[in-house]
Amino acid sequence: MKAAQISEYGSTDVIQVRDIQQPIIGDEQVLVEVHAASINPWDTMVREGRVKDVMPLELPVTLGGDLAGVVSAVGKRVTGLQAGDKVYGQTGQTGGNTGAFAEFAAVAADEVGHMPENLDFNAAAAVPLTGVSAWQVLVNHLKLQTGQKILIHGGAGGIGTMAIQLAKQLGAYVATTATGDGLDYVKQLGADETIDYKTQRFDEVLSDYDAVFDTVGGDTYDTSFKVLKKGGVIVSMTVQPKQELMDQYGVIALHQLTHVTTADLDTLRGFIEDGVVTVHVDKTFPLAQVAAAFEARESGSIRGKVVVTIR
Numbered sequence: 001m002k003a004a005q006i007s008e009y010g011s012t013d014v015i016q017v018r019d020i021q022q023p024i025i026g027d028e029q030v031l032v033e034v035h036a037a038s039i040n041p042w043d044t045m046v047r048e049g050r051v052k053d054v055m056p057l058e059l060p061v062t063l064g065g066d067l068a069g070v071v072s073a074v075g076k077r078v079t080g081l082q083a084g085d086k087v088y089g090q091t092g093q094t095g096g097n098t099g100a101f102a103e104f105a106a107v108a109a110d111e112v113g114h115m116p117e118n119l120d121f122n123a124a125a126a127v128p129l130t131g132v133s134a135w136q137v138l139v140n141h142l143k144l145q146t147g148q149k150i151l152i153h154g155g156a157g158g159i160g161t162m163a164i165q166l167a168k169q170l171g172a173y174v175a176t177t178a179t180g181d182g183l184d185y186v187k188q189l190g191a192d193e194t195i196d197y198k199t200q201r202f203d204e205v206l207s208d209y210d211a212v213f214d215t216v217g218g219d220t221y222d223t224s225f226k227v228l229k230k231g232g233v234i235v236s237m238t239v240q241p242k243q244e245l246m247d248q249y250g251v252i253a254l255h256q257l258t259h260v261t262t263a264d265l266d267t268l269r270g271f272i273e274d275g276v277v278t279v280h281v282d283k284t285f286p287l288a289q290v291a292a293a294f295e296a297r298e299s300g301s302i303r304g305k306v307v308v309t310i311r
Helices: 041-048 121-125 128-141 158-169 181-189 218-227 243-249 262-273 287-298
Strands: 002-006 015-019 029-039 058-062 066-074 086-090 104-108 112-114 149-152 173-178 193-196 209-214 228-236 252-255 281-286 305-309
Touching (some): 002 287, 029 287, 041 287, 066 128, 086 128, 112 262, 128 158, 128 228, 158 173, 158 181, 158 262, 173 181, 181 193, 209 218, 243 252, 281 287, 287 305
Parallel strands (some): 149 209, 228 252, 281 305
Antiparallel strands (some): 002 015, 029 066, 029 305, 066 086
């Protein structure tokens, strides 16, 4: 089968599409005939070797986490799924030929769910990590309530677009950062207040917020503490909690490490099928152009997600 792999860490130049052996599934896995896969910031971090100390990989490795496709075979202990089912979810990338940027992928059965019936494979592949991350942060960590105020950074990005819609569904007042065409886009998603991060300082515009959802990191993370009320909560996808800032501002800081589950995918499927959450795919590339797909996502000008079409 064809797969996009790396044999060393580095830029997009290290990605090679080659013929490799089809993965063999375990008793609690399903073999998915992959139709589409999407790129997340995590995939770039894996490719560049930025997580190799915390997640050592056996090289060469097939890249990619998020996927959508059709179940080709099921393991002996798998229930609730059968060959022919359309599914979406995420691979537990551990090395070898386990990634999503391939014609077939071996996936843990509890990390996939039935695809939303109103999405095609490209759109479904754009949901798993971004959607589940947003849901777990808003519900599990922030425990967001009706009427609370939340600042979501990177509103036009993959996670941000999901977080805005889900936060509005939970009844929150949503402010978000974006720029250019992204400002109109996040308003369409339901954002109540928008801040152009290129021309405005969000900490001079916003104050007394209950929650911040950070997907950017760096100075943006540190500055975000200023907009929180005492006892507020900030959750970051990229930065570990900083005790000195927690003490200075009297707030709680948490880090989100997402684990995609069937239960959360089923919750998202309900929102999507009900029309509460929409999915935006900005660009698509064939597997042969996966390096160009990474470059597009890393350009910083993407709204929503970049998808690699496998079939």
